[in-house]
Amino acid sequence: MISCKNDTGQLSEVQGKQVKIDTSFKAVDSIISFVAPYRNRINEVLDSTLAYAPKSLLLDDGAHNTSLGNLIADIVLTETRPVFKSQTGKDLDFVVINRGGLRSIISSGNITARHAYEVMPFENYISVVKLNGSAVRELIGFLTSAERVHPIAGMQIVLDKKGALDSVNINGSPFDESRSYYVATSDYLVQGGAEIGFFKTVDSVANTDYLLRNAIIDHLRKVDTLKAIVDDRFIQQN
Template sequence: MFLKIKHFVIFITIYFFVSCADSLQIPNKIEAKKISVDLQIEGSDSIKTFITPYRERINTILDSTLAYVSSDLVKDDGQLNTSAGNFLADLVLEQANPIFESRKGKSIDFVVLNHGGIRAIVSKGSVNARTAYQVMPFENYIVVVEMDGNAVRDLLTFLAKSGRAHPISNMELVLDEAGNYTKIMINGQPFDENKTYYVASNDYLIQGGDEMGFFKSRTSVTNTDYLVRNAIIDYFKKMDTITSTVDNRFIQLN
């Protein structure tokens, strides 16, 4: 009896695979058609009805006023530092330093970001979460890198030669007419090549983005798990009026 059942199972199994093979359809021609997604495509009323409450909720969150900016923050109003760059670098220092201190028991010495990473101005008037998405549309996280004096010297050389106002914070840099440093202050102290510094930036730049290869000479990396954009939003939330101007943190003498 057992052998009969076994033979029956084998027969059914073979029959099943043969049947599948016989019914397998192999296309002999494949065609493709390009469909443009534009305003000419009519929306589905049922889909519109379904997503409307979600859209309205998202717009409410994005457009709710969080703070007030007293004047336009732009990234072309200074030679080596700008109102927008100073605003962004300063808030990164303020928002990320408590996280770094809690994890490592140390403080961030200074901040370096990239000029091209600022994608929109912050216009005078009310600001909200949508403003933060416009300024920083990328999913970049704040990281803190440990760098020795030689690596920081390479960083300073890059800043002097780049010809762009890359955002910095907690530094005071002065160049002479020839582009050589006459003053380098970091965290209120003269630059010391024998010291280790903790530098806040973002995960894109520490991988060498925007030609910032000096970050690859790092000793360690601490991830804050904190998006730059979220830092902007949190900064908006705790401020009433925001101001930022071109100052003397990075200048060149005539």
């Protein structure tokens, strides 16, 4: 019986050393040759032209909405609507995504899949949340008071001269607090990401299994020229 006893050892010490990576490390030709065709194929796919941007799309060219933010939010709305409809039979109402999730601008010129990875480097999926009217009201309040410009699509928010909420339209109709809305966003936010003010209360969540980055790439393949501007989807009256 003694020989079958399992003794639990106690960790007494951990040792480590810093390994400096410099020119003393030489590439291994056999590994380089093995990896080369895969690397070349990946670069070929990522660097092939999908669309063209006549002007740079930025994240700081508007007070309440930006050209790049509008582009990405519009893409999510356009590409997610048919997916959500086919999965649930429901209609998508609007889109809200977080400014912090967009990590690069799109410079003018040829646009490739690599640009999509630069703008959206995270493995975030598109989720659709069902919000009741009160929850949408809270979301609108968060958007109007946030210091950062968070992209929206399918919704128009108008502030008065003093910055107070003047009106909200969703899909061209006045916001109705007595009904519920379906909102597309990043699963990161639904799971309680950094911008916790987005979705405090949700009635339900539908996971589309659609990567946000893939939606961008799918859209780039369909268009010839990217056109996105600062518009009136979120403005303050003069």
